[in-house]
Each structure stands twice: as C-alpha cells, then as structure tokens.
Amino acid sequence: MSRKVIVYIASSLDGYIAAPNDDLSFLDAVQVEGEDYGYAAFYSSIDTVIIGRKTYDWVRAQLGFNPHKDKKTYVITNDSSKTSDEVTYYSGDLNHLITKLKSSEGLAIYCDGGAQLVNSLLIGGHIDEIIMSVIPVVLGDGIRLFHEKLPKAQLRLLHSKSYETGLVQLHYQVLK
C-alpha cells in the first residue's frame, strides 16, 4: 500500500481556514488545556510534511521556529532559489513530488495547508484523507479552504467526533 496524503485542518462552519489578514483567533475558542483533538496521535502517524510557502513562513514567524523539525518537510514555492538547512524548498512539479513520495517507503504524508496547496492536491487527485475540525463559528470572510471548480470527489466517512467545545472533527477517506 502506498503512503497516504492526509489533510489535517480546521475550518469555520462557512468554510474559512482563516479570517481576513491571516487571523486565526477563531481557534482560541476551542483551545482547552489537555485537549489536542487527536493531533499528537495523528502527528505520530506521519513522517513527512508538505506545506505551502506562505503558510510555512506564517507559522514559522508566529512560533519563531520550524514546527516540523522532526519531520521531513517540503515547502512548496515558486521560488527556485530558496534553500534552507531545516526544510526542503520545492519549486518543481507538484504531481511529480507526490508520485515520488508515494512510491517511496515511509509513513503518511501530512499536508499542513494552506488552501492553495490543498486545492492543487485536490485537483491532482492526490489527497487520500481529510481530517477537518469544524469550529463552531460563522467567520463570514477570510481564506476559503475549498476553491471553486474543483473536481468532484466522493468521500467515505471514517470517523466523526464532537467535543465539549463544540468542535466536530470529521475524518474522511477520499474515494478514487
């Protein structure tokens, strides 16, 4: 069985992964001590991360360090001149990268966003599972997770779980 590409992401009920100006404060309402919504277990099931350049820069700036330093991390960019000791900048063909990763040995591959990368992967038919945490809010504006004109994809619900905070996590397999 080849390696799976899994999107693990949080969204408002109206489909935004961030409010305008990359504002993620809507996530604060579901931050509860001792509750990681399965993230640690998920994170231990992957050994590779693919992440868009803008998202990576944003997360790195917020934290002050690379959040995926224990994983093989590909940062997808259009800028072929970028290099780093910590991550692999990749500016080549995305389909080629995914094909290469899936045909090599390893654990699952975590797509950590952003929306542009998720949509490129959906268009390429590369996503195997989607784990979406639906946050109990209508944000009204911001960055939409799903762009328009995507290919249709049937899903199979693998699991769903609701939490005290009102977060509902939906775990789907993308049927091919």
Next chain:
Amino acid sequence: MSRKVIVYIASSLDGYIAAPNDDLSFLDAVQVEGEDYGYAAFYSSIDTVIIGRKTYDWVRAQLGFNPHKDKKTYVITNDSSKTSDEVTYYSGDLNHLITKLKSSEGLAIYCDGGAQLVNSLLIGGHIDEIIMSVIPVVLGDGIRLFHEKLPKAQLRLLHSKSYETGLVQLHYQVLK
C-alpha cells in the same frame, strides 16, 4: 420566548447546497429507506416556512405540488404582483416579516432555503439555529450556502450525529 428561525439544510463538505444547474443528485447517495435524518421530527416542531421564490418554484416543479401545504408558507420574492391560494408571496422588507413572525404566537419557523434567503437572514441576524447535514462529497462547484462578507457569528453546538451513510448532522444555536 420568541419563535425561533431554523435553517435545516444539506451541504457538501465544500459548502455547496446544489451542484451546477440546480443538480441535487449528490443527495441520492444518502437516501436510505426508513432514514429521514430527523426531518419528520423537525418538521413537526415548526408551523411556518419561509422559502425563496426560486427554491419554491424548483421544489414545486420537482414534486408537482407545494411541499409545505400543511404549514403557513411565505415565499420571498421581488415580484409584488404574485399571488396564490396555497402560499403567501412576500415582497416587502424581510426584517419586517421576521420581526412580525417572531412576535406572534406559534411554533418555530423553518427556513427552507435557498442560499440567497439564508444569507439575507444571516445578515439580518435573524437565524437562531442551523441544522446542517454534511454530505460526504466534495462537489467542487455549484451554489454555495454561505456567501462572502457575512457578519461573524459565534455558534454553540447543540447536537451532532453521524449516520451509516456518512452523513453528519450538525445542529448549532447561533449566539447573539
């Protein structure tokens, strides 16, 4: 306590309530004999329906009859000349109608779509509860439930339930 306005609607994971050309065939995958996903119980808890004119015409044409004949039904339209024995066409101020309905005696008020009416009600702050059935599919294109530039609204998860078909029903209270 004044009457509640409740949106009861089905959506794809990517937020569409219909595929292009008003195609609702994505709902077929969750049609199972003996499973109405709580619709009958919900329907018995309401006595009034508000529905957009285009949605009403579409449903009526599909069924060949008014689906809400046992309920007081307001069809929201811009055309002030429309009349009917079966429903009340309403072309006045939507806020005025909702205020009037909420201040009168009765059971809850069911908003049966379409997206345009739901969004107008969200903008007016009139929606008290949202019951959304998430269908396990990425439709990729069609009619989006939530338009852009809506006011932000915090939600409280009242209930969630997943079904064998992979449908997950999310029931929220809209916090004011």
